[in-house]
Amino acid sequence: MKPKITLKDIARELDVSISTVSKALKNSAEISKDTKDKIKAFAKFYNYRPNNIALSLKNKRTKNIGVIIPDIVHHFFTTVFRGIEKYANEKGYNVIVCISDESNEKEVINMEMLANGSIDGFILSLSAETQLKNEYTHLKELLDQGIPIVLFDRVTSEIECDKVVLNDAEIACEAVGHFIKAGSKRIALVTTEKYFNVSENRRIGYLDALKVHNFKVDENLILTLSHDMENDMLITEFFQNNKVDAVLCVNEIFAIQCMSIIQELGFNVPNDISIIGFTDGILSRFSVPRLSTVAQHGELMGETAAKLLIDRMEWLDEVEEPFKTEVINATLIKRGSSIN
Amino acid sequence: MKPKITLKDIARELDVSISTVSKALKNSAEISKDTKDKIKAFAKFYNYRPNNIALSLKNKRTKNIGVIIPDIVHHFFTTVFRGIEKYANEKGYNVIVCISDESNEKEVINMEMLANGSIDGFILSLSAETQLKNEYTHLKELLDQGIPIVLFDRVTSEIECDKVVLNDAEIACEAVGHFIKAGSKRIALVTTEKYFNVSENRRIGYLDALKVHNFKVDENLILTLSHDMENDMLITEFFQNNKVDAVLCVNEIFAIQCMSIIQELGFNVPNDISIIGFTDGILSRFSVPRLSTVAQHGELMGETAAKLLIDRMEWLDEVEEPFKTEVINATLIKRGSSIN
DNA sequence: TTGTAGGCGTTATCAA
C-alpha cells in the first residue's frame, strides 16, 4: 500500500520548498534545470498527480458537470447521456449523474446537493412532476447563484437559460403529412399527459398537419395515456372502438404496444393501419415489421447541450453571451410499419 | 445574482469569528443560545450551505463513487447503473460515470483521472479490450493506493477485490436443461468471443447440461459472434447449414437477431426452434413471440455492488474485511419463444 | 534561483 504523494511529501524528501516543487513540476523558468530534473524524476517515480479536490478549491471550478435525467432506462435519455459524457470527457470534464425518477423532490434535492461546490453547471431534462407542478424556483435560484444550466428536451419557457430542443411540432407535422400522402384518412395520435412540453408540441404538429390538409380534427382519435401505467386495456379499447388507418405515437413504447395490440386484433400493419413512433431505439429496429420512427438524435442533443454548457462556463468570466436555444432537427425514418 | 455565502461572509457580517459561526451552525454547546440563534437566522436567510469541496479536502473523502461501464446503451448496464445510483443516493453518495466504450485506454485514463481525489471508490465492469488484453495493472495500482474497487459482471480472477457476479454457468445449464426437458435434441449456443468471462461461463454451463443429459457436443452448433459487428450473414448461414431445434443466446440482441432471421427463413418459433436469451430487457418483452430469457437482475446487482463498496469505504478505518464475491441468482423467464 | 506567506472553505484544537 503506497498512498498518494503530495507536493509537501516531495518537498520534504528533496529538502526544497513546496513552491519550488510546484513550479518545477509546471516547468517554470524560475527553477534551475538541475532542480527541475531532480524533482520531476522524483515525482515521476512516485507517480505524483495533483489532487483534484485541492485544485477545485483553489480554482473554484470542479470540472464536473451535473446531469439530472428523469429516467436512465429510457433509450432516448440514455443516448443523450452518452452524447453528454462523450463531449464532456473530450473537454476534460467529468459527469455526475442523478436520476430524478420523474420526482420533483428528488430533482430539487439532488440539484441543491450538487450545487454546493460539486459541479460547475447543470444539464437537465425536467421531471414529470416538475412539469406537472410547474415549479421552477430551484432552477431560478441556481441561475441566480451564477450556476449555468442547460435544459434539454423537457424544457420550459419559465426559465431563461440555454436550451436544446427537438423540432417536435414540425416533425410531428411531417409524420402526419407522410400518412396523408400515403392515403390515410383517419389518423390517430397516441400521446401522454399535456403537461409534457414535448407531447404538447407533437400534438400541435399533429393538429397543424390535419389543418393544412383540410382534415377535420376528431378528438376521439387522440388517445392520452399515462406515462407510468399499464395502458394495454385503454389501447385495446381505443382500436376496437375507433376506425383508424394510421397512428402517430409520441414515444417508442407506445408505438410498439400499439403495434402489438393492433396485430392481435387482427389488423395488418401497415396495410390496415400504419404506425410511426418517436425515438429510434432498439425496439424500433427489431420489431416485426420494423417501426417507422422519428429519430431524435439523442447523442447529438447531448453533445450540443454539453457544448452549450461548457462554452458558457469557460466564457463566464469574459463576455456575457445571450441565452441560446438550439433546435435539433429530427429525422423521419421510414420502415415497414408505414406505407410509402 | 447572489453568489454562494461562506462562513467567512457570515462572520464578517455578524462581527464574530469564523469558528464561532462554524460551531453555531453545528449547534455546538460551546456557543450561547443568543449567538447561535442570530447566526442560524442569518445563515438560513442567506441560504448558507457548506461547500462540498472544502469538506472533501478537509475530510479526505468526497462522497463520490466512480462508475466505469463499457456501454450505457446496453439495457443490462443501464439497469445496473440505476441500482448503483439508487443505493448510493440513499447513502448520500454521488455517482460519477465514465463510459469506457469497451476501450482499455479510456478505462485506464478515466480511472486515473478520477482517482486523483475525485472519488472514494470505484465500481466497474471491465471493457472488452481489457478482458482481451488481460491487462489489469491500473486496477492493481489503484487498489495499492488504498482505493477500494468493486467489479461486477465482467470480472477477473487476476484481481483481488469485492465482486458481484451472476451464476452464469448454472443458469445457462438450467436453460439448456429446460430445452432438453421440452424435447429438444440439437441445441445451439450463440455466444461472443471467449475472453469475456461471462460468455465463457455460459458456455461452460451449456456444455455441462449436455454432458449431464448424455448429449454429445457438436462444435458446429456453437456460433461465435463478434460483440461489435454486423452478424446477420453469419447467423443466416448458421441456421441454413445446421439442423437446430433450440438456441441459447448469451445476450438479448443476439437472441432477437436470431429469432428474426429464423422466422425469415421460414421456421416457426418456438415449434421448430426454441430460443432463450440473456438480459430481460425491453426487446424481450415486446418481441413476437415474447422472448424467453434469463433475467440478470441488473438493478439488484448494482445495489449489491454499491453496498459492498460503501460498506468497505465506511469501515475502512476499522477492521480489514476479507474480500467478498456476491453471486446474484439469475431467473429463467419462460415466455413464448420456448416450449414448456 | 529559491522560499515565504496567504488564501480557497471548512473543522478541530487550544487559548483567551
Added chain:
DNA sequence: TTGATAACGCCTACAA
C-alpha cells in the same frame, strides 16, 4: 462563551 491558529493540497505574488 468566543476566537486564533493550523491543517487539508495546491497555487502564486512577492520577498530574499
